[in-house]
Amino acid sequence: LVTYGRATVVVTGTGMNTEIGKIAALMNATKEKKTPLQISLDQFSSRLAMVIMAISVIVFGLSLWRRMPILDSLMFAVALAVAAIPEALSSIVTIVQAMGTQKMAKENAIIKELKAVESLGCVSVICSDKTGTLTQNKMTVQQVYIDGNTLEPKELDLKNQLHRYLLYNAILTNDSSVVDGKGIGDPTEYCLLEMVRKIDLDEEFFRGVMPRLAEIPFDSDRKLMSTKYMLHGEPTMMTKGALDVLLDRTTRIRTGDGVRPITQEDKEAILAKNMEFSENGLRVLAFAYKEADASYSLTLEDENDYIFTGLISMMDPPREESKAAVVDAKRAGIKPVMITGDHKITATAIAKQIGIFEEGDIAVTGVELDAMSDDELFEKISSISVYARVSPENKIRIVNAWQKKGNIVAMTGDGVNDAPALKKADIGVAMGITGTEVSKDASAMILTDDNFATIIKAVANGRNVYRNIKNSIKFLLSGNMAGILSVLYTSIFALPVPFAPVHLLFMNLLTDSLPAIAIGMEPPEDNLLSKKPRDPKESILNKSFMIELLLQGGLIALCTMIAFHIGLAGGPALASTMAFATLTMARLFHGFNCRSDSSIFKIGFMSNKASIGAFAAGTVLLMLVMFVPFLGKLFEIAAFSTENILAIIGLAFVPTVIIQLAKIVKNR
Numbered sequence: 001l002v003t004y005g006r007a008t009v010v011v012t013g014t015g016m017n018t019e020i021g022k023i024a025a026l027m028n029a030t031k032e033k034k035t036p037l038q039i040s041l042d043q044f045s046s047r048l049a050m051v052i053m054a055i056s057v058i059v060f061g062l063s064l065w066r067r068m069p070i071l072d073s074l075m076f077a078v079a080l081a082v083a084a085i086p087e088a089l090s091s092i093v094t095i096v097q098a099m100g101t102q103k104m105a106k107e108n109a110i111i112k113e114l115k116a117v118e119s120l121g122c123v124s125v126i127c128s129d130k131t132g133t134l135t136q137n138k139m140t141v142q143q144v145y146i147d148g149n150t151l152e153p154k155e156l157d158l159k160n161q162l163h164r165y166l167l168y169n170a171i172l173t174n175d176s177s178v179v180d181g182k183g184i185g186d187p188t189e190y191c192l193l194e195m196v197r198k199i200d201l202d203e204e205f206f207r208g209v210m211p212r213l214a215e216i217p218f219d220s221d222r223k224l225m226s227t228k229y230m231l232h233g234e235p236t237m238m239t240k241g242a243l244d245v246l247l248d249r250t251t252r253i254r255t256g257d258g259v260r261p262i263t264q265e266d267k268e269a270i271l272a273k274n275m276e277f278s279e280n281g282l283r284v285l286a287f288a289y290k291e292a293d294a295s296y297s298l299t300l301e302d303e304n305d306y307i308f309t310g311l312i313s314m315m316d317p318p319r320e321e322s323k324a325a326v327v328d329a330k331r332a333g334i335k336p337v338m339i340t341g342d343h344k345i346t347a348t349a350i351a352k353q354i355g356i357f358e359e360g361d362i363a364v365t366g367v368e369l370d371a372m373s374d375d376e377l378f379e380k381i382s383s384i385s386v387y388a389r390v391s392p393e394n395k396i397r398i399v400n401a402w403q404k405k406g407n408i409v410a411m412t413g414d415g416v417n418d419a420p421a422l423k424k425a426d427i428g429v430a431m432g433i434t435g436t437e438v439s440k441d442a443s444a445m446i447l448t449d450d451n452f453a454t455i456i457k458a459v460a461n462g463r464n465v466y467r468n469i470k471n472s473i474k475f476l477l478s479g480n481m482a483g484i485l486s487v488l489y490t491s492i493f494a495l496p497v498p499f500a501p502v503h504l505l506f507m508n509l510l511t512d513s514l515p516a517i518a519i520g521m522e523p524p525e526d527n528l529l530s531k532k533p534r535d536p537k538e539s540i541l542n543k544s545f546m547i548e549l550l551l552q553g554g555l556i557a558l559c560t561m562i563a564f565h566i567g568l569a570g571g572p573a574l575a576s577t578m579a580f581a582t583l584t585m586a587r588l589f590h591g592f593n594c595r596s597d598s599s600i601f602k603i604g605f606m607s608n609k610a611s612i613g614a615f616a617a618g619t620v621l622l623m624l625v626m627f628v629p630f631l632g633k634l635f636e637i638a639a640f641s642t643e644n645i646l647a648i649i650g651l652a653f654v655p656t657v658i659i660q661l662a663k664i665v666k667n668r
Contacts, residue, residue: 026392026420027442037118037466041093044473044540048085055484056081062491075501082505084484086476088513093469096520100465108449109458110432116444118469119426120462123334124407124533126455127398127425130340130347131187132434133412133452134354135316139191142282145273146310147255153195162256166309169238169287171196171203172210173227178203188283191314214298220341226303228292235294237302242343243274243286243311250288253308262308274311281349282313283342318354325453326355332459333532335407336452337385339395344388357385366390369397377401395421408536410455412447413439429455456529464524466534472516473540474548475594479512479587481553486560486579496572498564498579500636507584510621514614515591521610522595525603552593555658556586559651566647573638578648580635581626585652588618593656599663 015021056077063073097118101111111117131137144151147162156163170192176185178197183190193203210229218225224241231238239246247270253262277284288306292298329336336356340347344363351357363386369377374397381401387394395411399421402409411418411425414435419442422428430443431450440446447454483504490498560583567578591611596603606612625635 020416023392023417023419023438026396027423029420037093037469038115039536040538040540047541048477052081052084052484055084055488059487059491066491066494076497078501080484080487080504082508084480086473086480086512087508088516089473089476092472092476092513092516092520095517096465096469096472099521100461104458104461107457107461108432108447108451108454109461110446110448111444112446113444116427117462118466119408119444120410120459121464121466122408122533122536123410123427123459123462125335125337125402125409126329126452126459127337127339127395127402127409127411128452128455129412129414129431130338130342130350131316132414132431132450133447134322134338134356135318135350137187137316137434137450139187139283139314139316141191141195142313142315143277144310144312145270145277148269150273154198156195156199158199158201162254162309165254165289166287166312167196167201168206168210168229168231169240169289169309170312171201171206172212172229173225173238173240173287174203187316188285188314192312195312213296216298216300216303222300222303224303226298228296228298235292236289237292237298238287238289239303239306240285240287243270243284244343246286246288246306247271247308249304250306250308252306259307266308270308270311275345277311277313278343278345279349281346281353282315283346285312285314286310287312316350318350319451319453321451321453322354325456328456328529329459330355332456332529334456334459335382335385337387337398339387339390339398341389344386347386347388351386361385363388366394369394374401378404381405392417392420396424399424406537408533410459412452412455413443414450415439418442460524460528463528463531463533464522467528468520468522470540470545471522471594471596472519474545474552475516475519475587475591476512478549478552478594479507479556479583479590481549482556482560482583482586483507485554485557486564486583489557489561490564495564496568496575498560498576499583500576500580502635503576503580506625506635507580507587511584511588511618514617515588515594515611518608518610518614519591519594522608525596525598552590552655552659555655556583556590559586559654563648563651567638567640567644571638573636574640574644576636577638577640578644580637581622581648582652584618584622585648586655588615588622589653589656590659591615593659593663597663598667599660601660601664602667 016025059080060073060077063076064070094114097114100117101114104111128134141153144153144156146166156167158164158167174189174192176183176189176193178193196203210231212227212229214228216226223245224239226237226239228235228237247267250262252259253266274284287309289309290306292302326336338347338351338356344365348357348363357363360383362380362384364384366389369387369390377397378401387398395418399409399411408426410427410429411421412429412431413422414431416436416438419438422430422439422442427445428443430439430446432446432448433450435446445458483499486498490496560579563582564575564579567575591614592600595608595611625631626637
């Protein structure tokens with residue numbers, strides 16, 4: 001994006017033939033995947049529909065066998081199907097996810113796609129950029145290597161001719177600036193200005209008296225930036241960049257005794273110092289210069305035959321919270337992976353400090369990755385913790401390889417060239433501070449603080465959202481299961497119908513929805529990150545879930561049928577009234593059971609005030625139906641006694657007592 005200045009431009013490609021076009025092509029070729037919850041709910045819905053249709057057909061057949069009128073039999077079968085299918089499920093899933101996004105926004109993670117909230121819960125790999133996400137993005141100069149000596153930045157002296165050439169290069173081959181005390185520009189360049197300011201030099205003075213004649217901007221392929229100035233009356237070309245590139249173009253070296261040809265020993269000493277800096281997690285810039293002609297131009301062919309000046313090492317310190325976040329990620333069974341443009345040794349050193357790189361792990365460069373076949377990458381990917389100097393295509397290969405292993409992958413990025421990988425990943429995470437609009441558009445989540453620790457918080461929240469959704473489903477289905485079992489029992493034994501269609505609709509549409517939403521608001525438990533990510537292929541209706549549904553639904557149905565038989569002594573109408581009231585009340589109590597796998601005493605009765613409110617609202621609705629004559633007539637409520645009411649409350653409470661006792665025993 002050109003924002004100012006003048007240039008003569010040679011157009012070599014337009015549209016899809018440009019570099020941006022290549023990225024657009026990668027974006028178009030990248031397909032988005034369904035989230036694990038979407039896949040699971042699709043499977044769940046189809047199976048549930050088949051089961052409920054089969055039960056409804058059986059009930060319809062039994063009703064006809066008992067010589068009920070066809071219309072009444074059909075009405076009852078349809079009402080049972082309506083009651084058995086949790087219509088509120090889709091809206092409750094959406095509401096729970098929406099509440100999750102609200103909470104995450106307060107913790108600096110903005111969710112663009114609602115479905116991404118739950119996907120975060122089963123993330124097993126996080127591929128994170130280093131700079132600004134794992135580190136502070138505040139580069140500071142650490143040490144300077146010049147004429148075979150390692151110096152502190154404050155030891156540099158403008159009066160020393162050797163130091164002067166290095167300082168000129170740091171100031172002039174630099175596009176950053178200081179405006180109102182704030183650094184503007186690339187953090188690496190800005191830290192060089194901070195270095196010269198600490199020795200009381202004013203970069204604006206030097207830039208004023210020595211205007212730039214020509215430049216070749218930095219690019220990631222050359223890894224160099226070159227400028228031309230009049231230095232002491234002589235046209236001089238100054239270059240900074242990666243040592244491995246610049247040293248190969250160097251033929252001379254400047255020392256305290258002047259300029260002389262560079263020897264192999266000189267190069268080995270420079271490389272050894274570079275290795276030492278890199279192993280300590282420092283980023284290293286090399287500086288060189290040469291005499292040039294007085295023209296106002298520079299070409300790539302000019303970037304040769306340099307005089308080596310020195311090295312400046314810098315550090316972008318890790319964020320204080322990064323190490324703890326990496327520990328949390330590993331405790332949660334998540335593999336953190338670092339992706340950076342730094343040298344492999346520097347990147348590995350930082351990764352070791354943060355805890356990402358451990359004994360037995362591998363670090364690879366983009367070049368080494370290109371040399372690997374897909375099969376080789378598939379075999380090695382679990383051991384690779386650091387990727388250095390990778391391309392956009394490399395990032396897509398990394399994501400693809402992890403996904404082939406069955407993992408759910410989160411990928412961070414901030415540049416235009418990160419967009420294809422962000423779209424390919426299960427969770428694309430863009431940087432809110434440094435990120436481009438293209439990266440934000442391609443992502444599912446935006447970090448407003450560009451912080452890796454925020455991703456871990458979002459993962460914990462995603463796990464809690466899924467847990468709450470699953471518990472809400474458990475609540476809805478176990479209550480519906482109780483209703484189905486009650487109807488099947490009375491149908492098989494030729495007893496009066498236990499519920500009028502209006503009873504089933506009341507339970508399903510009114511009293512069930514509020515507790516289910518309240519369960520979706522359950523706060524996270526302390527051990528949430530101590531568990532491994534769930535298998536994204538695991539269905540909600542797995543074996544243990546189905547057993548729990550049958551046991552809990554059967555227990556509620558048993559108490560409901562006891563109430564039904566008590567009422568049957570007073571006639572079918574009273575039996576139906578008592579069954580309806582007991583089942584409704586039991587389901588309201590059951591909302592507390594479904595809040596967690598732990599007992600109510602462990603999680604705290606008052607820790608989720610919404611569940612208390614939902615219980616109170618449901619109880620009030622039931623009381624209105626039971627005690628207001630107009631509504632009683634509408635809901636076919638028969639006259640009942642105080643003993644009947646006490647029996648209803650007692651029997652409704654029994655399943656919750658048994659379930660809570662079972663949880664206490666299981667937890668112990």
